[in-house]
Amino acid sequence: MEIEARNLLDEALGTLKGGMVVVQDSVQTSASFVLHHLLKRSLSLHSSDVVVFLAFSHPFSHYDRILRKLGCNLAVQRDKNRFFFFDMLMTEIADGDGEKTSGDGLVALYGKIQKVLSALPQELKKSVTIMIDDVSLMEVAAKCSTDHVLDFVHYCRALTSEIGCSLVVLDHEDIYLGTERPTFILQLEYLATVLIKAEPLATGLATDVHGQLTVLNRDVYDGQGIYRKKICNFQFKVKESSIEYFYPGSRT
């Protein structure tokens, strides 16, 4: 039996069924590798998960190249209807002509996601992951209307409790630093069941350690009423085809 070694990140995350994961990173420490990891995990041979990916920051070829290094062929998965890629790079959600507001664009996008979901067979619906690769760019696409983006996130979240899928969202923390009340990022934090923060090391740059991850796993009630709540903190090193996770101080 081929079992992939579970790393610290997997342990900290647990199963994500029905939850919402918010990943926050900063300019110095990008957390896109967490998305790649979750993508790979969902599409691996052992699981039958389906991923709906809303790409606002990178094209398909970018993800295809990275995931191929990690041992996962996105093009094949796409043909197998396990990976649905929405290229939102050039899409202007808000039209300038006044008729269409940014809300309408997001409604249409939501409609597309629902169409994908309803076409799936019943047994697969429970294991769908919706990923948004950069919510801040979604905000840009929606012409800075945070309310519409939050509405969209709310609807995606409503799907998670309705059919039991999960939602993964990446956002940048430092672009909200100056504002007195970073409402948008706080809203996301309130919604999150799992919050992942990628930060540079407090002690500065190092060759062996590229940053640290703090995973806050809020209370999750699953079907049996099982309950967990924990905080994990560990460091990581991004390598060419894999990521190493280790506890602080366990590397010399």
Place this chain on the structure above:
Amino acid sequence: MAESICRALRDGALEGEHAAALTIKDSIASPFGFDVFAHVFSKLSSYILASKYQSRGLVLVAFSRSPSFYVDLLKRRGVDVASSHNWIQILDCYTDPLGWKDGVGECGSGTKSLNEASQIASFCKNVKDVETFFSMVVELGTGLVGRGKVRFCVAIDSVSEMLRHASISSVAGLLSKLRSHDQVSSIFWLLHSDLHEDRVTAVLEYMSSMVASIEPLNQYANGQRGNWNNLSLLEQNCTRGKFHIRFKRRNGRVRVACEEFCIEQSGIIFTSISSEDEKINQSLLPKLQFNLQLSEKERIDRAKVVLPFEHQGNGKPIQIYDGRRSQEDSVTEAVPISTSKSQTNEETGKGEIIYFRDSEDEMPDSDEDPDDDLDI
């Protein structure tokens, strides 16, 4: 204390007065408002089921969780849900608050999972329309208890979500209309205070007879956003917190109480302030005669003082204090001040050290050998 807010909500409104109202507010540093909400909600549900008290029904406005979540919650807390349609109605503002699903066509899969909850839930498809929203809540309530003298409770699980869709004035109007409705016995809502301006929080607190605020055990030093560097602090705040309650009487008297809480598998557990802290508070504070803290002005003054050995770096010749009084100093002290001797630097007005002699018999600083009288 947490029990007393549930009791106050249970006892409801007095004749000719507004309904009892509770604001539960939290912030991201200690985001357990929902746990408190769930606690109050399930407590109140069991009171209503006992049907010995003022209210006989409950209308829950669900913005942040699905109706089926609440049905599960009641089941978990041991509240009988079989007869739920007799006493609870859920206004579902969660599944489709803006009517998006109508536009794109229902995918048809979701309805099945609702089953139990769907009997007691009704959809609200346009939360922006506050007027219809109000009449829906009242309709659901009167549907439960009938028109007449019997009263019902209203619970709103997130006013913050409501405020995203409507202005504060219309939300405040809605809440006060509900509060003064004849058949509403009590009302409570949850608010994430850091998402709104301070005035919004104040408006909602004015309208409530009780305010329960949830605060972290240890306040972070740097403002609102939590400091993630201190992991142990974070860990502590992730399961425990402080619970402040403010009761406002009719005559304007205010009573404040404080408790601690701890989140556990079965829900939230309230305890009185831990004995250890209490001991410290009692044993240390009253006996202390000194002021150990510096006021803001004192802090600024202290920062201004130029220390005698500090290199000024302003191009002037460096003056090093040699332990004796300089010429200028003795001039300024021509009229000797009996209790103090000042070491004033060239740039006066920046700050100075004033030395208070402890007693008269202590001689002013001199070159005299202090160990003069030492006898070995």
